Amino acid sequence: MRIVVEHLTHIYNEKSPFAKKALDDVSLTIEEGEFFGIIGHTGSGKSTFLQYINGLMRLPSSKKRRKKKNDRTVFQVGEYDLTRKKTDYFGLRRSVGMVFQYPESQLFAETVFDDVAFGYKNFAEKKPTKEEIEKNVKEAIEIVGLDYERIKNSSPLDLSGGQKRRVAIAGVIVTRPEILVLDEPAAGLDPLGKQEIMELLHTLHQSWCKTVVVVSHDMDEIAENCTRVAVFSEGKVKYLLPPRELFKKDEELKALGLDIPLTAKLCLELKKQGVEIDCDFTTEDFVEKVLRLKGGKRC
Amino acid sequence: MLKDVSFGQYYPVDSFVHRLDPRLKLVFLVVFITAIFLAKEFLALGICAGLLLLALIASKIPIGKVVRALRGILFLVLFTAVINLLFYPGDKVYWNAPAVLFEWKFIKITQAGIMFTAFLIARLILLMICTSLLTYTTTPVALTDGFESLMTPLKWIKFPVHALALVMSIALRFIPSLMDETQRIMNAQKARGSSLDTGSLIKRAKAVTAVVIPLLITSFRLGDELGEAMEVRCYVGGNNRTKYKKLRFSWRDLIVFVLGAGLLAGVIVLRFFPVFAL
Numbered sequence: 001m002r003i004v005v006e007h008l009t010h011i012y013n014e015k016s017p018f019a020k021k022a023l024d025d026v027s028l029t030i031e032e033g034e035f036f037g038i039i040g041h042t043g044s045g046k047s048t049f050l051q052y053i054n055g056l057m058r059l060p061s062s063k064k065r066r067k068k069k070n071d072r073t074v075f076q077v078g079e080y081d082l083t084r085k086k087t088d089y090f091g092l093r094r095s096v097g098m099v100f101q102y103p104e105s106q107l108f109a110e111t112v113f114d115d116v117a118f119g120y121k122n123f124a125e126k127k128p129t130k131e132e133i134e135k136n137v138k139e140a141i142e143i144v145g146l147d148y149e150r151i152k153n154s155s156p157l158d159l160s161g162g163q164k165r166r167v168a169i170a171g172v173i174v175t176r177p178e179i180l181v182l183d184e185p186a187a188g189l190d191p192l193g194k195q196e197i198m199e200l201l202h203t204l205h206q207s208w209c210k211t212v213v214v215v216s217h218d219m220d221e222i223a224e225n226c227t228r229v230a231v232f233s234e235g236k237v238k239y240l241l242p243p244r245e246l247f248k249k250d251e252e253l254k255a256l257g258l259d260i261p262l263t264a265k266l267c268l269e270l271k272k273q274g275v276e277i278d279c280d281f282t283t284e285d286f287v288e289k290v291l292r293l294k295g296g297k298r299c
Numbered sequence: 300m301l302k303d304v305s306f307g308q309y310y311p312v313d314s315f316v317h318r319l320d321p322r323l324k325l326v327f328l329v330v331f332i333t334a335i336f337l338a339k340e341f342l343a344l345g346i347c348a349g350l351l352l353l354a355l356i357a358s359k360i361p362i363g364k365v366v367r368a369l370r371g372i373l374f375l376v377l378f379t380a381v382i383n384l385l386f387y388p389g390d391k392v393y394w395n396a397p398a399v400l401f402e403w404k405f406i407k408i409t410q411a412g413i414m415f416t417a418f419l420i421a422r423l424i425l426l427m428i429c430t431s432l433l434t435y436t437t438t439p440v441a442l443t444d445g446f447e448s449l450m451t452p453l454k455w456i457k458f459p460v461h462a463l464a465l466v467m468s469i470a471l472r473f474i475p476s477l478m479d480e481t482q483r484i485m486n487a488q489k490a491r492g493s494s495l496d497t498g499s500l501i502k503r504a505k506a507v508t509a510v511v512i513p514l515l516i517t518s519f520r521l522g523d524e525l526g527e528a529m530e531v532r533c534y535v536g537g538n539n540r541t542k543y544k545k546l547r548f549s550w551r552d553l554i555v556f557v558l559g560a561g562l563l564a565g566v567i568v569l570r571f572f573p574v575f576a577l
Contacts (some may be wrong), residue, residue: 056486088491098490104489105480108512118509122492157516171491 001078001095001178001211002097003030003053004266006187008073010048010235022048024235030213037222037243038215040232041257046215047101050181051234053077053213054098055089061169094123097177097209101184103168107156115156116140120174140174143168143208144200163194177185180209184216194218198225198236212247222280223261231256244280308475310435315551316358317436321445323552324433330559331429334566335422343569344421350562351429360435368431369424376423380416387412441544445467448546463534469525477518484513 010023019240022045030036040046051057052075059073059082075082086294100106109115116137121128134247141148143144145168151159156167165185173180184203186194186244198221216222222229223243231246233237233256239246247253254260260268263286267277314322331347340342355365389411390398401408434442447464454460489495489511494502497511 051486054490056489091493093490098487100483100487100490103487105513105517106484106491106509108509118493119491124492173493 002076003078003179003211003213004074006072006074008049008052008075010045010189011051012048014274015130019233021051026235026237028230028237030211031159033210034212035225036213036226036234037226038213039217039219039229039258044232045235046232047183048096050183052215053181054096055080055087055092058089059083060150062276064159064186067110067141082257090123094175096179096181097172097175099169099180099182099185101187103172103185104156104161104164106171107168107209109154110155110218112141112156113137113152114173115167116174118173128188128210136174137170140170143173143203144170145196146170148245157171162189162196165189165193165197168199173204176208179211179213180204181227185214186216186218193280196223201225205229206237213231217259219247219259219261220263223263224283231258242280245288247281308434308560309438310364311361312356312359314359314436316326316354316432317350318549318551319436319555320439320546320548320552321441322448322546323548323555324437325449327440327559328429328433328553332426335373335425335429336560338422340573341418342574343566344425344570346562346565347425350558351425351432354432355428358432358436360432365428366433368435372427376420380420381421382418383416385414387415389415399466424522425454430489439468439471442471443545444542444546461540466496467538473521475517476512476521479516481510481514484517485560508537539563 006027008023008026010019012020019182022253024045026045026049038046038049048057052059059075064134073083077092077096080095082086082092092263105114106135109118120133120136120140124132137152138148141151146166151163151167159167169185180201182201190195201212202225214221214226221273225277226243228240228242229246230237231253238256239249239252247260249261250264250268262279263279263281263283266286267279267281272278275293277284277286277289277293316439329349334347335344338347362466381483385406387405387409391408391411391414392398393414395411396410398411399407399409400417437445445465447460450458450460450463487493488506491504493509496508
């Protein structure tokens, strides 16, 4: 499923003193199979954009849009055309899994099993059998790296922070969405937890979810994982590049209040010392290029 | 959906009504509500409505906001209206027609019933508008300041006025936060296919638990955190605290004070010497 967006504009509280343009003529395409990153300052419109992909934020009716002159909004997620009046939002949400910021706050059931099964039961086309539910819930809990037998009957509130987040993610991916959208999945976790979550996303990207869209503030995560990155600023897409090219623009990113990954910082520092390195800013590639400079010898 | 609930939201413009002393506005609200309940006839209610209209115009609140506030009580109004319309007994004749217009089994539509229903609707709408006008034009902080100041006499009998005012201001402060939180959780559950906005009524009602429980957990957590933060800062309420903004009584307040007194007097007089009695 491709995501095609053209000329998307969103204004919060239109016609009131609080009016705020959250998205301003945004156009971008996310291809199937991408690990797509979105970065941007707080309030740059990232989260609003994510909510559109899931149909939680809806375009105004076509009637209203036609009134505004030359409205050219295009919004397609696979076969779902969100500019149409009767979009199958339920179907859309089945194919697009959405993990919100701090997803552990959505846990509500008495047991982990029930909570993960919630989404599966909701989205099932016909009433699933007990075995089907159990099989899918088990697989979802296991793929996020938790021990199914040990955890299934405990209350989600008794788990640790990292475990809660995994359960919440399991509750979203249990329906095997084609596109997985995550809003800062690693926020508030310790470094190890962060790393584990990113590894989990990789596993998911290779197995269950063809496309992964992730919002993050952590540039290292973005540099390591993403195929392409969109930089949001004041509701606009400022850059749309692979990390390899994006993080060369350290000055521009700094002007937008954004950081660059550690590898890019090291490259800059080396450049100051007169050593030019051309790498794609993943740790692996960086190390390889440095070693090559040294003639393959390790110190 | 939730953003349509606008009760308790301050609308930031500068106007005559915004600048009034919150104490006066609170007292005026009480006076106004009393007047509405004392009014037994249309003229008195008309005077109240006229005054409220004047206040609305002076407050520069867009009419859409007011209508939105009314939408919240739409169901209540319709319900009371239907019940009264169908069952109100009375044989008074207001216009040239039989007193009982329609009768079927226990249902009885009378002229008196229609008049009474109209009166009741007008009363409810006025009540809603005047309360939301107060919250639209007064910040929560000003409101609690006014409240605390008005309750001063209770301090003499060792009533914890300050604590009460604090509870009130915290409650008001957290309405929008909890509203946001609810929206967030609703979105999260909708993304998991919960039938909050689709499906039958029973399904929707069931889906609500998935929102209420996380919301309760969150509010307990928020309360805990707030309490701890206050304790860390050694918060002690009471006599020695000074105020950043002192409340002052100005010429505006005097005008409104006179208007309010006049309204109350007028309504009381009309109660004893009705012009258009029901």
